[in-house]
Amino acid sequence: MSAPFDSAHFRAVLGHVPTSVVIVTGLDANGAAFGITIGSFTSVSLDPPLVGFFPGTQSQSWAAIRESGRFCVNVLGAHQEDMCWRFAKEGDDKFAGIEWVPSAGGNPVLPGSIAWIDCEIETETVMGDHTCVVGLVTSLDHAESVENAMVFFRGKVSSVKHVG
Ligand SMILES: Cc1cc2nc3c(=O)[nH]c(=O)nc-3n(C[C@H](O)[C@H](O)[C@H](O)COP(=O)(O)O)c2cc1C
Numbered sequence: 001m002s003a004p005f006d007s008a009h010f011r012a013v014l015g016h017v018p019t020s021v022v023i024v025t026g027l028d029a030n031g032a033a034f035g036i037t038i039g040s041f042t043s044v045s046l047d048p049p050l051v052g053f054f055p056g057t058q059s060q061s062w063a064a065i066r067e068s069g070r071f072c073v074n075v076l077g078a079h080q081e082d083m084c085w086r087f088a089k090e091g092d093d094k095f096a097g098i099e100w101v102p103s104a105g106g107n108p109v110l111p112g113s114i115a116w117i118d119c120e121i122e123t124e125t126v127m128g129d130h131t132c133v134v135g136l137v138t139s140l141d142h143a144e145s146v147e148n149a150m151v152f153f154r155g156k157v158s159s160v161k162h163v164g
Pocket of ligand 1: 037038039040041054055056085087089090152
């Protein structure tokens with residue numbers, strides 16, 4: 001019989017992999033805004049332009065966003081720590097007091113985001129307790145003169161400075 005899997009050790013080891021921090025936003029079928037903090041975002045393909053991320057299968061926000069068939073990836077700068085934690089909690093009032101603007105696809109672009117990537121859902125594949133979501137990029141842009149990006153490392157937010 002194999003030893004029971006140590007999920008705390010799994011999380012501790014994987015926590016040593018620094019990740020970007022994005023907030024995936026979108027609208028449900030009624031036009032209400034939803035968002036979820038995500039560290040599993042990645043570029044997938046250039047031709048066609050595809051990106052992907054992994055929401056949990058229990059994510060209420062992803063269940064709402066996927067109704068529209070679209071989403072927007074908001075890439076966070078180091079100055080957006082409040083936003084990171086706000087969208088990492090369960091609940092319906094994550095957008096309270098936030099003045100977002102619509103992307104070309106109508107999805108929320110959050111104030112201060114250093115880049116935003118609008119997508120249509122291409123594929124969804126359940127993998128264990130998460131779903132691999134791949135999006136076809138429909139429009140994208142970045143802010144001017146970005147100095148500090150946000151990274152997540154060992155359970156904490158930190159900053160990476162552009163040197164050049
Ligand atoms: C830095 C960071 C990265 C995260 N990355 C992911 C992720 O890739 N996938 C995921 O399912 N949850 C991730 N989470 C947790 C979700 O943000 C959290 O479970 C949130 O409550 C989900 O929103 P929902 O409950 O409204 O669906 C991350 C949280 C943080 C702080």
